[in-house]
Amino acid sequence: MDQVLRYIDRNKDRFLQELKRLIAIPSVSTNPEYKQDIKRCAQWIADHLSLIGMEKTKIYPTKGNPIIYSDWLQASGKPTILFYGHYDVQPAEPLNRWTSPPFQATVRGQNLFGRGATDDKGQIFIHFKCIEAYLKTMGKLPINLKILLEGEEEIGGKNLSKFIEQQKKLLKADLVLISDTAFFAKGVPSICYGLRGNVFMRVELRGPNRDLHSGSFGGSIHNPIQALAAMIAQLHDADGHVAIAGFYDDVRQLTRLERDTYRKLPWNDKRYARDLGVKQLYGERGFTTLERLWTRPTLECNGIWGGHTGEEARGLLPQKASANISMRLVPDQNPKKIAKLFETHLRKLVPKTVSVAIRCLTMAEPTITAIDSPGVRVAVVALKMAFGKDPLFQRDGGSIPIVNRFKQILRLDSVLLGFGLPDANEHAPNEFINLGNFFRGIRTVAYFYDELPKYLKNRGKNDL
Amino acid sequence: MDQVLRYIDRNKDRFLQELKRLIAIPSVSTNPEYKQDIKRCAQWIADHLSLIGMEKTKIYPTKGNPIIYSDWLQASGKPTILFYGHYDVQPAEPLNRWTSPPFQATVRGQNLFGRGATDDKGQIFIHFKCIEAYLKTMGKLPINLKILLEGEEEIGGKNLSKFIEQQKKLLKADLVLISDTAFFAKGVPSICYGLRGNVFMRVELRGPNRDLHSGSFGGSIHNPIQALAAMIAQLHDADGHVAIAGFYDDVRQLTRLERDTYRKLPWNDKRYARDLGVKQLYGERGFTTLERLWTRPTLECNGIWGGHTGEEARGLLPQKASANISMRLVPDQNPKKIAKLFETHLRKLVPKTVSVAIRCLTMAEPTITAIDSPGVRVAVVALKMAFGKDPLFQRDGGSIPIVNRFKQILRLDSVLLGFGLPDANEHAPNEFINLGNFFRGIRTVAYFYDELPKYLKNRGKNDL
Numbered sequence: 027m028d029q030v031l032r033y034i035d036r037n038k039d040r041f042l043q044e045l046k047r048l049i050a051i052p053s054v055s056t057n058p059e060y061k062q063d064i065k066r067c068a069q070w071i072a073d074h075l076s077l078i079g080m081e082k083t084k085i086y087p088t089k090g091n092p093i094i095y096s097d098w099l100q101a102s103g104k105p106t107i108l109f110y111g112h113y114d115v116q117p118a119e120p121l122n123r124w125t126s127p128p129f130q131a132t133v134r135g136q137n138l139f140g141r142g143a144t145d146d147k148g149q150i151f152i153h154f155k156c157i158e159a160y161l162k163t164m165g166k167l168p169i170n171l172k173i174l175l176e177g178e179e180e181i182g183g184k185n186l187s188k189f190i191e192q193q194k195k196l197l198k199a200d201l202v203l204i205s206d207t208a209f210f211a212k213g214v215p216s217i218c219y220g221l222r223g224n225v226f227m228r229v230e231l232r233g234p235n236r237d238l239h240s241g242s243f244g245g246s247i248h249n250p251i252q253a254l255a256a257m258i259a260q261l262h263d264a265d266g267h268v269a270i271a272g273f274y275d276d277v278r279q280l281t282r283l284e285r286d287t288y289r290k291l292p293w294n295d296k297r298y299a300r301d302l303g304v305k306q307l308y309g310e311r312g313f314t315t316l317e318r319l320w321t322r323p324t325l326e327c328n329g330i331w332g333g334h335t336g337e338e339a340r341g342l343l344p345q346k347a348s349a350n351i352s353m354r355l356v357p358d359q360n361p362k363k364i365a366k367l368f369e370t371h372l373r374k375l376v377p378k379t380v381s382v383a384i385r386c387l388t389m390a391e392p393t394i395t396a397i398d399s400p401g402v403r404v405a406v407v408a409l410k411m412a413f414g415k416d417p418l419f420q421r422d423g424g425s426i427p428i429v430n431r432f433k434q435i436l437r438l439d440s441v442l443l444g445f446g447l448p449d450a451n452e453h454a455p456n457e458f459i460n461l462g463n464f465f466r467g468i469r470t471v472a473y474f475y476d477e478l479p480k481y482l483k484n485r486g487k488n489d490l
Numbered sequence: 491m492d493q494v495l496r497y498i499d500r501n502k503d504r505f506l507q508e509l510k511r512l513i514a515i516p517s518v519s520t521n522p523e524y525k526q527d528i529k530r531c532a533q534w535i536a537d538h539l540s541l542i543g544m545e546k547t548k549i550y551p552t553k554g555n556p557i558i559y560s561d562w563l564q565a566s567g568k569p570t571i572l573f574y575g576h577y578d579v580q581p582a583e584p585l586n587r588w589t590s591p592p593f594q595a596t597v598r599g600q601n602l603f604g605r606g607a608t609d610d611k612g613q614i615f616i617h618f619k620c621i622e623a624y625l626k627t628m629g630k631l632p633i634n635l636k637i638l639l640e641g642e643e644e645i646g647g648k649n650l651s652k653f654i655e656q657q658k659k660l661l662k663a664d665l666v667l668i669s670d671t672a673f674f675a676k677g678v679p680s681i682c683y684g685l686r687g688n689v690f691m692r693v694e695l696r697g698p699n700r701d702l703h704s705g706s707f708g709g710s711i712h713n714p715i716q717a718l719a720a721m722i723a724q725l726h727d728a729d730g731h732v733a734i735a736g737f738y739d740d741v742r743q744l745t746r747l748e749r750d751t752y753r754k755l756p757w758n759d760k761r762y763a764r765d766l767g768v769k770q771l772y773g774e775r776g777f778t779t780l781e782r783l784w785t786r787p788t789l790e791c792n793g794i795w796g797g798h799t800g801e802e803a804r805g806l807l808p809q810k811a812s813a814n815i816s817m818r819l820v821p822d823q824n825p826k827k828i829a830k831l832f833e834t835h836l837r838k839l840v841p842k843t844v845s846v847a848i849r850c851l852t853m854a855e856p857t858i859t860a861i862d863s864p865g866v867r868v869a870v871v872a873l874k875m876a877f878g879k880d881p882l883f884q885r886d887g888g889s890i891p892i893v894n895r896f897k898q899i900l901r902l903d904s905v906l907l908g909f910g911l912p913d914a915n916e917h918a919p920n921e922f923i924n925l926g927n928f929f930r931g932i933r934t935v936a937y938f939y940d941e942l943p944k945y946l947k948n949r950g951k952n953d954l
Contacts, residue, residue, distance in 0.1 A: 055802075056800060056802045056804060057800070116804070117800075123700075180802075180804070181802040181803065182802075182803050208706075222705060224705065224805070226803035226805075233768060234766040234767055234768055235766060235767025235768075236587075236766075236767075236915065236918050236919065236920070237917065237918035237919065238766070238917075238918060239887075239888060239916050239917045239918070240788075240790040240792055240816060240818070241686060241688065241818055241886070241887045241888030241889050242672075242783070242886065242887045242888045242912065242916070243766075243783070243887065244783075244788045244790045244818055244887060245773050245774065245782040245783055245786055245788035245818070245887065246762075246771055246772065246773050246779045246782050246783050247766060247768060247771065247772055247773075248768070248770075248771075248772035249790050249791055251722070251791040251792075251793070251794050251813075252722060252723075252725075252726065252790075252791050254719070254794075255718070255719040255720075255722035255723050255791070255794070256719075256722075256723040258715070258716060258719035258720075258723075259716075259719050259720040259722075259723035259724075260723075261716075262716065298710075302698040302699060302700075302702070302707075302711060303698055303699025303700075304697060304698055304699075304711060304712070304843060304844075305842055305843065305845070306712075306842045306843045307710055307711065307712075307843070308710065308711055308712035308841075308843045309709050309710050309711075310709065315710045318709040318710050319706070319707070319708075319709055319710050322709055324704075324708045324709035326704040326708045326713050326716075326805075326807055327713055327715040327716050327719070327797065328704055328715075328797050328798050328804060328805060328806045328807070328808070329715070329796065329797035329798040329799045329800075329804075329806065329808070330715050330718075330719070330794055330795065330796050330797060330799070330811065331794065331795050331796075331799040332793065332794050332795075333791065333792050333793035333794060333814070334792050334793040334814055335793045335794070335795040335812070335814070336520060336521070336581075336793075338519075338520045338644075338645045338646075338851070339645065339646050339690035339814070339816065339851040339852045340520060340580070340644070340792060340793075340814070340917070341688070341690075341790075341792060341816060341888070341889075341917065342792045342793065342917060342918075343790055343792070344792070344793070347794065348799070349715075350797070350798055350799070350803070350804070352704060352803065352805060354704070354705055354708055354709065377772075378769055378770045379768060379769065379770045379771070379772045380768075381769070387802070387803040388803045422705070422706065423705045423706045423707065423708060423709065424703060424705030424706050424805070425705050425805075448706065451700060452703050452706070453701065453702075453703045453804070453805065453806060454700050454701035454702060454703070454806075455700065455701065456700070
């Protein structure tokens with residue numbers, strides 16, 4: 027183990043240079059213009075996996091973006107980890123709000139800034155470098171390892187689910203390991219045991235059959251922007267509750283233990299508001315911020331557009347107005363049911379002067395992992411060894427839809443061993459990964475590999 | 491006169507070819523990318539004015555787009571007309587909704603389709619061809635003529651006002667003639683005697699100091715799109731009235747005569763709704779459609795934008811959301827006062843969770859012309875001679891801010907002798923000019939030139 031850790035320490039600079047090269051490939055999945063970069067990124071990673079010593083690596087083309095599979099299976103009799111990650115990234119726009127170029131990763135202070143630095147290139151690279159450290163020093167891993175990487179995570183692509191269905195045998199393992207979540211705070215190692223699900227909807231409101239001059243027609247025709255605004259305004263009540271009938275019916279109530287636990291966490295509303303630059307927080311009356319984020323479903327308008335959005339005055343009464351609206355779900359809400367409730371509710375709000383088109387873009391179920399499963403137990407040990415303190419258990423407001431697929435299709439629990447930070451700007455300008463978390467993350471994974479077989483030997487492998 | 495009319499008839503095809511060339515220059519003022527085309531368009535028109543026989547033509551550069559001045563002043567003792575028009579056009583976007591390319595003007599049926607065909611290139615060309623017909627057949631005009639053309643009408647530019655202030659002597663005339671309005675309906679020649687004013691505002695609502703992940707932060711931070719939607723929803727009450735305190739205070743009430751006149755006009759709400767493709771009209775309770783359009787102030791959201799507007803699902807809680815909001819004003823509302831009322835009202839609606847920036851982009855005063863002025867009387871005669879029936883008097887919901895400048899600075903009344911149609915798609919895809927209106931429009935202007943001196947001689951020039 028010492029050899030592995032020394033290897034990591036000796037090669038820090040090179041590891042960072044390599045990560046910068048991975049970030050430099052703009053594998054943006056939300057925009058078809060980057061198709062070639064997506065392919066190039068998959069090839070770069072496959073080559074890199076061969077380079078660090080993985081036995082078998084294959085790129086599987088799909089109807090969308092390629093899937094990368096790789097394995098090292100020489101640890102006979104030892105458990106098998108299925109590591110999942112994604113190599114696609116969010117778009118970098120608006121570019122003018124990045125301090126350094128998004129695809130030229132740059133170190134400032136203790137952070138490496140670049141698109142994908144945390145979500146998820148930096149985090150999959152933590153695993154790559156741990157594997158390399160083992161194979162280049164010991165010539166072997168303490169566990170069997172299968173790696174599964176997709177390029178459609180940021181667009182909720184369906185191709186990975188199909189692949190898992192088709193490749194159940196190839197993907198057979200004892201547990202799933204994922205690094206796509208964040209610590210509770212800097213210096214506070216954490217394990218995520220619950221994720222919100224989601225439903226993404228698109229709403230288009232149509233008014234007149236063409237764009238009209240707002241002088242010549244204004245006052246006689248309902249403006250679809252105004253109609254849409256009025257509808258959106260009716261999706262929350264004055265207390266911040268989502269106003270869709272039946273929306274909260276299946277929400278699992280917090281246990282007293284959970285409530286008490288969350289209220290003891292080191293949290294400061296004022297600091298949170300100050301960090302985000304808002305004068306006042308917002309949310310459902312009757313819940314704390316952490317409860318709102320982790321345990322309550324929400325509805326957000328992710329985007330709105332319609333009419334003339336340019337700098338100059340232009341008298342337009344537009345033909346249509348649109349919005350991207352998503353809901354975050356908690357156990358035991360069902361995304362399909364929520365999508366229907368949303369549509370039913372919205373149709374009731376549409377005035378007779380306009381018409382509506384509603385479409386569901388993607389959805390994911392909420393998830394909670396048992397915190398006493400062996401994978402989570404070993405993660406606790408590994409984090410403590412690497413960071414020198416007990417990790418805390420938290421939930422996350424985001425969604426990792428694939429966690430449910432692993433459970434449903436492969437019957438596998440996922441361990442969410444993420445090394446991000448809550449202010450790491452995933453999905454926004456100036457995304458970064460903290461270098462301390464990056465390097466200690468490599469150590470954490472090394473300890474995890476080392477401890478997992480020991481723990482299982484003591485408990486008997488059937489407990490897994 | 492016969493010679494003039496025969497010349498017009500003999501040269502119809504060539505006139506259209508020339509107009510197509512004028513439309514082919516994309517003189518879009520709302521987008522700085524077209525700066526060179528704006529200049530090219532001004533030069534093309536100046537050359538054309540020399541070609542048709544105007545005595546003096548000069549392009550005046552400004553801080554913005556050039557102003558064209560041209561005159562023919564050989565009709566000693568006769569009245570002087572100041573003709574005003576604009577050569578800039580609205581943007582053509584969205585391009586995919588044009589049946590034929592916006593800058594390749596195309597005849598289909600009885601219409602010529604192209605950006606600017608009605609607003610205002612086609613209409614200024616009506617005057618050019620009338621001038622040409624006189625000068626090429628008679629060698630002179632029956633009146634003195636000054637032409638003033640600007641390239642900033644569609645952006646509410648300030649440079650023309652400055653020019654008029656500076657060039658009072660150059661622009662001295664007896665009346666202003668403008669062709670930038672529309673007939674009440676196809677086959678119904680009309681004179682516009684009232685225009686709405688306007689105030690264009692931009693509102694930007696700012697939430698958190700950066701774009702956030704809507705999963706990780708949603709539910710704890712007020713989404714500026716939702717806050718903006720709620721504010722916009724509060725700008726009208728349930729009866730369609732603008733809900734800004736004091737907004738209607740200075741609105742001049744309709745006279746009984748006006749109300750009766752409007753109610754006798756050939757108007758059909760059902761047909762209007764069907765033409766525009768809406769199931770139901772919208773507007774202020776207690777007023778007919780024509781009253782809403784011509785005599786009532788309105789508030790329209792011309793554009794809205796914020797967050798992720800792409801095709802794919804993207805969990806964004808955006809930093810800000812914006813809207814372009816304009817109000818159309820009627821006598822005796824004051825745009826400055828209304829802009830203040832708007833801002834005061836809006837600031838009251840802003841929740842503590844977000845902050846607002848409000849900016850006024852441009853404004854114009856409402857206007858009404860005396861329908862018994864000599865210019866209007868002669869226009870009635872000219873329209874009747876060209877179209878074979880009495881024109882009706884109407885108002886228009888749009889704004890021509892320069893009309894007020896002519897009145898305030900030069901003390902001149904404007905005659906609004908427009909040849910557009912209400913469904914001509916100004917400011918929208920598939921803008922067109924009706925060919926019947928175009929060619930009869932040339933005749934109308936010819937009669938106007940011919941009749942104006944006769945009318946004034948009979949009445950005495952001081953009546954003007």
